[in-house]
Amino acid sequence: MAVKEFKAESKKLLNLMVNSIYTNKEIFLRELISNASDAIDKSYYRSLVDENVNFNKDDFFIRITPDKDKRTFTITDTGIGMTEEELENNLGTIAESGSLAFKNKDDIKDKDKVDLIGQFGVGFYSAFMVSDKVAVKSRSVNSDKAYKWESKGAEGYTVEPCEKETVGTEIILKIKENTKDENYDQFLDQYKIKSLVKKYSDFIKYPIKMMVKKSRPKKDNDKEKEEYFEDETLNSMVPIWRKNKNELKPEDYNQFYIDKHFGYDKPLWVIHSSVEGVVSYTTLLFIPSKTPFDFYTKEFQKGLELYSNGVLIMEKCSDLLPDYFSFVQGLVDSADLSLNISRELLQHDRQLKFIARRIRDKIKSELLQMLKKDREKYVEFYKNFGRQLKYGVYADFGANKEILQDLLMFYSSKEKKLVTLDEYVSRMKEDQKYIYYAIGDDVEKIEKLPQTELVKDKNFEILYFTDDVDEFAIKMLVKYKDKEFKSVSSKDLGFDSDDKESKKETEENKELFDFMKNVLKGKVKEVKASNRLKTHPVCLSNEGEISIEMEKIFNKMPNNQNIKADKILEINTGHPMFKAIKKAFAEDKDRLKVYSNLLYDQALLIEGLPVEDPVQFANDVCSLIK
Numbered sequence: 001m002a003v004k005e006f007k008a009e010s011k012k013l014l015n016l017m018v019n020s021i022y023t024n025k026e027i028f029l030r031e032l033i034s035n036a037s038d039a040i041d042k043s044y045y046r047s048l049v050d051e052n053v054n055f056n057k058d059d060f061f062i063r064i065t066p067d068k069d070k071r072t073f074t075i076t077d078t079g080i081g082m083t084e085e086e087l088e089n090n091l092g093t094i095a096e097s098g099s100l101a102f103k104n105k106d107d108i109k110d111k112d113k114v115d116l117i118g119q120f121g122v123g124f125y126s127a128f129m130v131s132d133k134v135a136v137k138s139r140s141v142n143s144d145k146a147y148k149w150e151s152k153g154a155e156g157y158t159v160e161p162c163e164k165e166t167v168g169t170e171i172i173l174k175i176k177e178n179t180k181d182e183n184y185d186q187f188l189d190q191y192k193i194k195s196l197v198k199k200y201s202d203f204i205k206y207p208i209k210m211m212v213k214k215s216r217p218k219k220d221n222d223k224e225k226e227e228y229f230e231d232e233t234l235n236s237m238v239p240i241w242r243k244n245k246n247e248l249k250p251e252d253y254n255q256f257y258i259d260k261h262f263g264y265d266k267p268l269w270v271i272h273s274s275v276e277g278v279v280s281y282t283t284l285l286f287i288p289s290k291t292p293f294d295f296y297t298k299e300f301q302k303g304l305e306l307y308s309n310g311v312l313i314m315e316k317c318s319d320l321l322p323d324y325f326s327f328v329q330g331l332v333d334s335a336d337l338s339l340n341i342s343r344e345l346l347q348h349d350r351q352l353k354f355i356a357r358r359i360r361d362k363i364k365s366e367l368l369q370m371l372k373k374d375r376e377k378y379v380e381f382y383k384n385f386g387r388q389l390k391y392g393v394y395a396d397f398g399a400n401k402e403i404l405q406d407l408l409m410f411y412s413s414k415e416k417k418l419v420t421l422d423e424y425v426s427r428m429k430e431d432q433k434y435i436y437y438a439i440g441d442d443v444e445k446i447e448k449l450p451q452t453e454l455v456k457d458k459n460f461e462i463l464y465f466t467d468d469v470d471e472f473a474i475k476m477l478v479k480y481k482d483k484e485f486k487s488v489s490s491k492d493l494g495f496d497s498d499d500k501e502s503k504k505e506t507e508e509n510k511e512l513f514d515f516m517k518n519v520l521k522g523k524v525k526e527v528k529a530s531n532r533l534k535t536h537p538v539c540l541s542n543e544g545e546i547s548i549e550m551e552k553i554f555n556k557m558p559n560n561q562n563i564k565a566d567k568i569l570e571i572n573t574g575h576p577m578f579k580a581i582k583k584a585f586a587e588d589k590d591r592l593k594v595y596s597n598l599l600y601d602q603a604l605l606i607e608g609l610p611v612e613d614p615v616q617f618a619n620d621v622c623s624l625i626k
């Protein structure tokens, strides 16, 4: 039995097209402009293989003419045009792409270099999203006759001879009347048209022109205004990222950055690179010089603009950037993306994933470059976005810590400025086991922390953690270059000789400390002689995974689960107050109770934790004023 070919059910398909493929009606303009650009490209490619066809660049342009009164939107091009047959085939059959066929023609050399936009044969029909009737007048380079294709949509189309002086195509859309939900008038408005061309088609190679209505003071009477028309080219044609880097000045990038609304001022750092390979692409990326006001909120949307051959496909492609580099602005342009039919999405994300990985690596290496070559700039960057990097270390169970660890910086007790982990480790003393850190609200407060005394005394460097996320990130990191991190508040600081001594002291005063521990039941796990205190009387240290700082952060969270750190009250047995304590233990146990509570409350205050019972605290202090 003979197999019959399916015929595309044009009516249904057209409806589908008009109503479901595209999410945005405005992209009809992108599609028609892309077709016009393809048509001009074809003339150019013809000229390469046919001596009889000349290509004089100045003769090629696209023109848009809106007419509010007639409700028509006309777009003309001086491209290759269509014969009667081509009108039938290309516009009469949905999903027939003359452009794809053109590329595959035998006499077209270097097929890879032919980068026409069209391939699916559906874009043209997007015109019906905004119009009741579409007329296409066209004259092919290969013919001296012109034909007009006309259709009101689903009913079908007609083709008949018409008048047209020049080679090329003229498409006239009869724009729909406004409805309750849809404003079609906007597509006849010159400002809207200008902005749509900018948005989607700014980098089409050929000029897109429009007579723009303007007004100026009258010559003889400057109080009155007169309207006049001026021909404007709406697109900038050559995308800055396709230009040669050597030809571009910093000002060019800055201007582009502002034009694109990537930021309000100059970018801090520009990354402009082209990659040739399995997937070829160009990127132009910017690191902003200021934190966007909504950066650390849910409203902030990360993403890069994605272009396919200079035509905008996606405004914010979030898959191109990892969260920890979400501050990066810019774009990617690639001719190698396989787009889906609406050209709003990609068919495979394989290429995208590939590009995203390469972009991630590039951003990292650029940041390391900045750190090396222009530290001041890097510090500025880090002040704006360092927190995002630290979140990145912590997020996804530390999956990205290797990538990010060399980008981290913390304030150093010795250098009095931000230093990297690498710098810290390279300066570590031979007898130093750990990378020490101390936590507090700000540098000044940390400077005064009793817990830092011993480590400073040993002349070891301490990193100051002032961001909530710092300790969480570091806990995820565990080690850097085989060196473990250690909080100056942790029970064991790794100083064996000092440990021995404080152990001995704790032993000697066992009964006293046990008594105190009993008074502070449920509040501290242990009371002991301190090895880390030099001048301060008391401090808290902690045991286990949850630090006192983490307890504070957990308790600030809305779903406070009352997570507590295991606290140890450390007593400076060399401090004069210890004599009073011993005396009270021997003579007046009630007095020692008051002392115990007061010392604990003091230690809490030093930690920046609230005193549990302020009234009791006040009474205790009063009881001493005798």
Ligand code: ADP
Binding pocket: 031, 035, 036, 039, 077, 079, 080, 081, 082, 090, 091, 096, 097, 098, 099, 100, 117, 118, 119, 120, 121, 122, 123, 124, 125, 169
């Ligand atoms: P695609 O652009 O994906 O091929 P379209 O539906 O946009 O699909 O267009 C279908 C075909 O109609 C094109 O491939 C091209 O051959 C032809 N065509 C559309 N617009 C023009 C034009 N302005 N000039 C010449 N040919 C055109």
Ligand code: MG
Binding pocket: 031, 034, 035, 117, 118, 119, 121, 122, 123, 124
């Ligand atoms: Mg098209």
